[in-house]
Structure formats: C-alpha cells, structure tokens
Amino acid sequence: MNATRLFGRPGFALGALIVAAGLTSGGARQESVPKDTLPAQLAIDHIPLGLEPRTTPKEVPLTEARVKLGRKLFFDPILSSDRAIACASCHKPENGFSGGEAKSTGVKGKRTSRRAPSLLNRAYGNSFFWDGREATLEVQALKPIEDPDEMGSKLDDVIARLRTDKEYSELFKNAFDDGVNSANLGKAIASFERILLRGDSAVDRFRRLGSHDALTPSQRSGLWLYESKGRCWRCHTGANFTDEKFHNTGVSWGKGDLGRFRITGEGADRGKFKTPSLRGVALTAPYMHDGSLKTLEDVVEYYNRGGNSNLHLDPTVGSLGLSKDEVKDLVAFLKAL
Numbered sequence: 001m002n003a004t005r006l007f008g009r010p011g012f013a014l015g016a017l018i019v020a021a022g023l024t025s026g027g028a029r030q031e032s033v034p035k036d037t038l039p040a041q042l043a044i045d046h047i048p049l050g051l052e053p054r055t056t057p058k059e060v061p062l063t064e065a066r067v068k069l070g071r072k073l074f075f076d077p078i079l080s081s082d083r084a085i086a087c088a089s090c091h092k093p094e095n096g097f098s099g100g101e102a103k104s105t106g107v108k109g110k111r112t113s114r115r116a117p118s119l120l121n122r123a124y125g126n127s128f129f130w131d132g133r134e135a136t137l138e139v140q141a142l143k144p145i146e147d148p149d150e151m152g153s154k155l156d157d158v159i160a161r162l163r164t165d166k167e168y169s170e171l172f173k174n175a176f177d178d179g180v181n182s183a184n185l186g187k188a189i190a191s192f193e194r195i196l197l198r199g200d201s202a203v204d205r206f207r208r209l210g211s212h213d214a215l216t217p218s219q220r221s222g223l224w225l226y227e228s229k230g231r232c233w234r235c236h237t238g239a240n241f242t243d244e245k246f247h248n249t250g251v252s253w254g255k256g257d258l259g260r261f262r263i264t265g266e267g268a269d270r271g272k273f274k275t276p277s278l279r280g281v282a283l284t285a286p287y288m289h290d291g292s293l294k295t296l297e298d299v300v301e302y303y304n305r306g307g308n309s310n311l312h313l314d315p316t317v318g319s320l321g322l323s324k325d326e327v328k329d330l331v332a333f334l335k336a337l
C-alpha cells in the first residue's frame with residue numbers, strides 16, 4: 001500500500017483533516033478531547049522523504065490492527081486518572097498535533113511546564129521530548145500517562161481498565177499475541193504516531209521534481225535565505241528539516257529551564273533544546289519549547305537579532321542583518337513546508 005495512492009498527495013491529507021477538525025470543535029467536552037476527524041483510512045506506509053523511519057523497531061512492524069488500536073487510544077481519555085484528558089487534548093490534530101498554546105492543561109487543571117510539540121514526522125525522530133530524554137516512541141508513549149501534570153494515572157490502573165473493557169481486550173488481541181500489557185500499549189500508540197506524516201510539500205516538489213512554479217518568487221527567495229544568510233539549514237537540515245541535535249538558541253535563557261543539561265549534567269548542555277522539525281510549522285504556533293514566540297514572523301525576528309545572548313549560545317546564532325523584505329520571504333518559505 002502506498003501513501004500517495006490513498007491520499008492523492010500525502011502532504012495534503014493532514015491539511016484536509018485540519019480543516020475538518022476545526023469545523024467540528026463545539027462543546028466544552030469536545031474542546032478538552034478533540035474528536036477523531038482524521039480520514040477514515042490512513043496509509044501506514046511512510047511518505048518517501050528519502051529517509052527510513054529510524055525508530056521503528058524491527059519487532060514491531062506497523063500493521064492496520066496496531067495503528068487502529070493506537071489511534072483509538074490516542075483520542076480516548078480512558079488513559080487519564082479522571083477520564084477527562086486524552087493525548088489528543090494536548091496534541092491537537094488541527095495544530096499539527098501540537099498544543100496550540102504555550103502551556104497545555106492536564107488532569108485537574110494542571111499546566112505543563114513546556115509547550116506540547118508537534119507529533120508530525122516523529123517516526124523519523126532520534127530522541128523524544130525537548131530535552132531528548134526518551135529514546136523511542138514506544139517508551140515515550142507511556143510517560144504522559146503517569147506524569148502528574150498530564151494524565152496523572154498509574155500504569156497498572158490503566159492496564160486494569162483496558163483489560164476489563166471488552167472492546168479494548170478484543171482490539172489488543174487482534175494487534176498483539178499477548179493482549180493487553182504496558183509494552184503493547186506503548187507499541188500501539190507509537191504505531192499510530194508513526195503514520196502522522198507530512199511530506200510532499202511545495203518545497204519538496206520544487207526541489208525534487210524541479211517544479212519551478214511550486215514556490216512563489218518570495219518563497220524561492222526565502223529558501224535561498226534559509227540556506228545562506230539565514231543560517232537556518234545549519235540546524236534545521238535534511239529531509240525532515242532537523243539535525244535531531246541539541247542547541248542553545250537562548251530562547252528561555254534566565255527563566256530556569258536548562259533543557260538538555262537536566263539529562264546529561266554537562267555544563268555545555270545548559271539551555272540546549274532539541275531542534276524541532278519544521279514540517280507543517282505553519283500549523284504549530286506558538287513556537288519554541290516555552291511557546292514564547294507567537295508567530296513565524298516573531299521567530300525569524302528573534303533569529304535576526306541574534307537570539308538571547310548567553311554564555312552557552314550556539315556560535316551559529318548571531319545577528320543576521322535580514323531586511324524587512326527578507327524576513328517576509330523567509331516566513332513565506334517556512335509556510336510552504
């Protein structure tokens with residue numbers, strides 16, 4: 001099965017669902033748990049970005065049954081202690097599966113300390129969370145369930161709930177030989193996350209197929225700036241527009257979140273955060289790990305003035321001297337991703 005065949009153009013499938021999701025948000029309950037308005041059938045092949053989905057473990061091949069189960073779990077508040085919060089509450093389809101706000105709300109009105117990032121193209125990720133503290137999607141998927149600010153559950157309680165639920169017992173049995181257990185819970189959710197792909201953007205068509213007209217003159221100039229004077233490509237590089245590494249761009253310097261340092265304890269890692277993919281970035285405002293920059297214009301202006309200076313600032317970040325028009329072009333380019 002090929003992604004392109006199911007979606008026409010895979011990059012547009014998510015675009016279409018975002019519109020659909022926007023139209024159906026209604027009452028208070030729907031607001032905290034968005035409805036699953038994704039296309040009924042989702043392709044399970046990856047979009048050919050010329051990359052292998054690096055984190056798909058060999059023993060967990062993607063199957064329809066696993067993706068279907070993971071999809072149901074993703075939108076189901078059954079995983080949270082008070083049955084009010086689902087993964088989708090903080091990773092909203094219409095926001096490219098990001099939070100849509102600087103801090104997200106978990107169980108009992110608790111607020112997360114960082115912004116909920118986009119889940120698009122995480123199949124290609126090397127590490128997870130802004131500080132990269134988890135190595136696989138399988139393991140990551142269980143963390144929010146037990147996080148007191150997010151879903152506030154005990155894993156054992158969640159497994160017991162799922163085992164007593166007839167429909168879930170069935171779905172787990174269809175997906176895995178050994179039925180409901182926490183490892184399979186992680187695998188199912190990760191399987192669904194791996195199909196949240198975005199590719200075949202105007203930029204891809206311009207680059208790969210040589211369709212000159214796929215980008216407007218302003219976007220073309222933005223691409224040039226991205227790769228030259230703007231220095232963006234030095235970190236947001238490759239087919240997924242990220243080096244998957246950690247850099248100090250000074251975003252919340254002085255506000256206490258030391259990022260990667262909390263994991264490694266290395267002085268040089270102070271204030272470093274993972275470079276996010278820029279795929280679908282037009283949908284995922286506000287930006288940065290703390291959601292401190294509201295628009296893409298704000299982001300480009302931030303880099304243009306050289307970020308927030310600090311002892312550990314990445315040497316690539318420095319004032320860029322982009323003119324007003326160049327800022328506009330760079331933003332136009334980002335929107336074409």
Ligand code: HEC
Pocket residue numbers: 074079085086087088089090091104105106107112113114115116117118119122125127128129130131137140141142144145149150151189
């Ligand atoms: C209350 C809001 C909330 C809920 C509920 C929630 N998340 Fe998150 N998610 C976050 C925040 C905030 C982060 C970033 C935390 C950090 O980096 O320290 C995050 C990060 C992630 C990441 C890392 C992405 C990356 O690029 O590094 C993945 C994957 C993820 N969440 C998946 C899930 C799944 C699956 C569920 C449901 C089982 C879920 N989340 C439930 C808020 C939430």
Ligand code: HEC
Pocket residue numbers: 117118226230231232233234235236246247248249251252273274275276278281284286287288289290296299300303304314316317330334
């Ligand atoms: C030194 C490496 C580096 C360079 C150069 C760089 N970035 Fe970033 N970028 C990052 C890191 C790391 C983050 C996350 C920072 C944070 O949240 O604290 C980020 C975040 C972003 C975000 C926010 C995405 C999101 O989901 O929140 C955008 C948009 C962005 N960069 C665009 C650009 C553009 C445009 C340029 C060029 C003008 C650029 N970057 C240059 C490393 C870099």
